[in-house]
Amino acid sequence: MWVIDGALNFAPYFGLPLGLLIVPVVIFRRWKLVALAAVPFMLWAVVMLSVNLLLVRGRSCSETAGLRVVTANVLVGNLQLSALADAVLAQSPDIVVFEELTLEFEDFSPVLAKAYPYRISTETPWVTLASRLPLEDMRRVPLDPPIPGREPLAARVRVGDQTVTVLGTHEIPSLSTITYREHGKQYDLLEWEILQATGPVMVIGDINATIYSPQFLNFLRRSGVRPVSAASQQPTHTPTLNLSIRIDHVLIRGLAACDEQVFDLPGSDHDGLVVGVRLK
Template identity: 30%
Template sequence: MALRTHRITPSQRCRDLLCIGGAAVLTVALIGHERVPDVFGVGVVLDSALPWLGVGIPVLTLTAALCRSKMGALTVLAPLIAWTYLFGSWWATGTGSATVPHSTQVKVVTQNLYAGNQQPAATARALSALDADLIGLQEFSAGNAEAVSSILAGDHRYYVVEGTVALWSRYPISTTTSVDVGVGWRRGLRAHVETPRGDLVVYVLHLPSFRLGDTAQRDHGLMTLSRNLASDTAERVVVLGDFNTTDTDRRWQGFAPGYHDTQRSAGSGPGFTWPAKLPVVRPDHVLIRGVRATSSKVDRTPGTDHRAVAVTLDLER
């Protein structure tokens, strides 16, 4: 009795190659995105969208099923493993704060107010409700300054403004200086804050935006700021800001050596903050050195186009 053999038809071979090729392209894009030339800003856009490439995995799986391609279904494992390796840890549980004495904690918040904010008072009330000791603001402008100041001043006696960034504090502020973030106007400050547990240096920053085909100013600002932060001799430093840079951006790799991103060390999930209604990227960060983050989360505030980032720090690390 003759054995039946299964011949792969040209049509099936074509479908297999289609599925295999799609899986290969997606895998290479995930693990080799930094090698894609940053021509007209395309590389940076790919970097920023990197977590969302995971959407391609179920698409490839469905395609393989529709094409009845067993080989295609197997090759989907490659981008799945790559994506899990890169982003699976985002959902790991952050450091708990239950055993940390309240007396050693300081809560900080960073918020881009949005210059066109039509509800600045509502934004300020939401920020005040977060019960933060320090609140760093970006896009603090003539249109929102009065409403925001009148509300935050109730619980935060001390404040400093430098151009379009501001810091509100429950503790005394001293020795404030401007910080260069690579633009021609003031969008950065550095201040000493005298907490009950000792001095804390706090930066509030707003890096230049990047546009498709125009990342030079943002990149220059990151490079300049990285040098400044790395050379800061303060023992305990907190950096609050809208960096206009995601943590998958190639320019973020190696930024400010010695500093840690609180979302990755104490948060859970991607921590996306922009746009506020349906956030898909995270340009807002809290970086720390010499202190420990015990929790990091994102909060929705009305009137703004960014969500706030709220972090609890343990100064007795």
Template identity: 30%
Template sequence: MLVRDDVETERRVRPRRVWRVRLAAGLAVLFAAGTAVRAGGLEAGAFLVPMVSFTPYFALAALAGLGVAVAARSRAAIAVMVAVCACLAWLVVPRAVGGGEVPAGGRPLRVLTANLNGGRGDATVIVDLVRRLNVDVLSIQELTYSARDRLAAAGLEALLPYRIGRADFRGPEGSGLYARHPLRERTGLFQPVGHHMPVAEVSLPGGSAVEVVVVHPVAPVPSTVPEWAAGVAALPPAPASGPPRILAGDFNATLDHAVFRRLLDTGYTDAAASTGQGLNPTWPQGRALPPLVTIDHVLTDARAGAVDVQVFDVPGSDHRALFADLRVK
């Protein structure tokens, strides 16, 4: 009788064990494929390009997948998931640790970038940030004529009297650059693909200059993924000579997009990642969900570095404003 009971129990347990092993194996294959896409820069198309933005969350989910493999006692699944978790940690953790170098004796340059969401961002909040953070350079995206007037009425021109750029009736196209020090607009540096992206040299006290590019390629929605990729790829590489170059704006790309990493590989450093703030999300703000991904960036070439990065909510905008306290050699 006991033998019969043991056999019946084994028959009931065996299917459950088989399904646990199959679930663990399926998850291992899924996570391995997703990790290969991210590590190999294989994202393409209207589905994978947006999805790769969520790699940090994918890394957290992989830990849960490892737990399933352990519970299923599947050695193969455990081995795969351990490798997946290690690879994702190597890709994601450094941006939360920082450790970027700051040029010795560098001069302070405080940069703020903000997307106004079709001109709807609160101008008073932007100007208050400029005043409170003692901002030297303000990069504005989605600058409309009405937003430009509201910024002026809030007192921006008294704080940053120099300006280049172009406002627009439509939300996404306009961009502007405001500065505490004189600006000299540059043309011909690169051929923008996307929205208006002005470039200027900021004449710092003492005669030195820093080149600043306002960045705003199109968003990678299904109909514009090729244009988005071309827009990020068209941004100017980090220079080895001439004025130090800073790219600041809404890149519509995260540190997990291959086209963005190729831009970094030319010699740029992401200010947020270098200060351990690379997982601080900037979009979307003001919706049912909290901000999820980091698509607003300040990049510096090898002659500059960040000592501090902060993000701030801007009522009316779907982006957080990003502040970088830089030191320029």
């Protein structure tokens, strides 16, 4: 199952080879086979359209109180963390979730540390949820059995007259039967936190899945959160064969999206994602 799920992360790239199946039968005028050859392409197009209907598009943020949030996978061992911190600061986010970060902010950017005094990290340093605004009820959501650095982070922040639940996560890549199950356990924890939350919710982080992953789609269906993205789905990572995909996400419930943009993270193999959200 993990092989199929992983392959479907690249589903947008299936269109060209499926479309090419139609060319030979047209060239050789095998008209009865044209319809048969076109079926896989048409099914692909329907799936692409259906999945993209889940995306939350941006609107104006001027009407009500809002937040700017960033997810940034820094790449463990990155030697350009100071420059990366400057790139994040240039986006002026209110909340940031860093993935693969094993250092304290003070170790590479005192400016970042001062700008984001409210923060919590996984027990084994790997994910950090940081905020300019005061965070309430900061906690780690334990995995059973524990997986170092992979427990989701939870907090609440006041925005206008409402409290927004914020969840930070870095999902385990589904590269085997075991990691596929572990990936699913992280979804289960996030789903529980989302369904227990009253009011608006944001999930921020490196999900290690695109919106075409059946496992991710099932999580979206069960939890009720939706990805913020333009129809173009700007990629944030290029894992193999120069096939770029969006695996870093901001998921929302009970909030409206204002805008979203991908930006460069010096020294990382990911791009950062900044999203504006507002209260409905």
